Amino acid sequence: MTKAPLKGKASGGAAVTDTTLATYDARASRYAARYDEVVPARLQALLRARITPGDHVLELGCGTGRDARFLASIGAKVLATDGSAWMLREAEIREIRERTSEPERRPTYRQLALPPEWEEDRGRAAALAVLGVTEPFDAVVAVGVLQHLSWEALRPTAAFAAAVLKHNGILIASVPTKHPGAKTSDGRWYSDLPVEGYEEVFGAVSLRTAYVSEPELEGPKETPAEWRTVVFAKDSLVGRH
Numbered sequence: 001m002t003k004a005p006l007k008g009k010a011s012g013g014a015a016v017t018d019t020t021l022a023t024y025d026a027r028a029s030r031y032a033a034r035y036d037e038v039v040p041a042r043l044q045a046l047l048r049a050r051i052t053p054g055d056h057v058l059e060l061g062c063g064t065g066r067d068a069r070f071l072a073s074i075g076a077k078v079l080a081t082d083g084s085a086w087m088l089r090e091a092e093i094r095e096i097r098e099r100t101s102e103p104e105r106r107p108t109y110r111q112l113a114l115p116p117e118w119e120e121d122r123g124r125a126a127a128l129a130v131l132g133v134t135e136p137f138d139a140v141v142a143v144g145v146l147q148h149l150s151w152e153a154l155r156p157t158a159a160f161a162a163a164v165l166k167h168n169g170i171l172i173a174s175v176p177t178k179h180p181g182a183k184t185s186d187g188r189w190y191s192d193l194p195v196e197g198y199e200e201v202f203g204a205v206s207l208r209t210a211y212v213s214e215p216e217l218e219g220p221k222e223t224p225a226e227w228r229t230v231v232f233a234k235d236s237l238v239g240r241h
């Protein structure tokens with residue numbers, strides 16, 4: 001018997017993406033100020049352990065670019081993307097203000113709403129063309145963004161990430177895995193997928209779970225959420241993850 005997919009109860013179509021991105025656009029400076037207060041020490045240790053200088057890294061949902069700048073500072077070549085033009089503007093402001101890395105080590109920023117529009121059956125070249133690059137990525141990083149995707153949007157996003165990754169590449173995702181789901185008062189939509197739900201979606205595109213962190217408690221008090229960072233490895237569990 002085929003196992004039913006582990007679909008979260010909270011579901012939404014393309015409209016939830018539009019509403020969520022519109023909220024990030026409208027409140028970009030407010031959210032950015034809040035994210036500036038976060039120093040994700042555990043995440044940075046995990047990135048440092050898995051990203052090697054010279055690695056080509058794609059970030060999805062980069063927000064203010066905090067992790068993109070960190071990755072660039074440890075020697076990665078970073079293409080940082082976000083669906084919100086206003087969040088990208090906040091990232092650019094911080095890029096100019098902080099100037100933390102040498103010019104050749106600065107991240108490149110680009111607007112990309114998830115799920116990306118691409119012809120899935122045309123494979124990697126088509127996926128990379130969406131990003132305007134030809135070289136596949138050693139790693140894809142998605143911190144605090146996948147929870148904003150409905151089940152319908154998550155599947156093509158996972159397929160896109162798998163397509164742009166090299167063989168043995170890794171995807172590092174931080175997600176709330178015990179979130180009640182649905183729309184919050186400020187207009188952003190959250191999925192209620194447990195970690196097994198993400199494992200199922202990414203597993204279906206040959207991104208196998210290599211590591212799941214211990215839970216960390218984060219989020220505003222009215223929606224306590226247990227966050228985890230999951231590392232998925234493309235094709236094989238043999239490698240550097």
Ligand SMILES: C[S@@+](CC[C@H](N)C(=O)[O-])C[C@H]1O[C@@H](n2cnc3c(N)ncnc32)[C@H](O)[C@@H]1O
Nearest residue numbers: 024061062063083084087113114143144145148
């Ligand atoms: C909670 S913030 C996290 C930002 C950053 N990664 C961090 O950890 O500080 C979520 C980010 O995802 C972006 N985002 C939300 N939905 C998106 C979508 N469908 N496509 C692309 N970006 C999206 C938002 O614009 C926002 O910058």
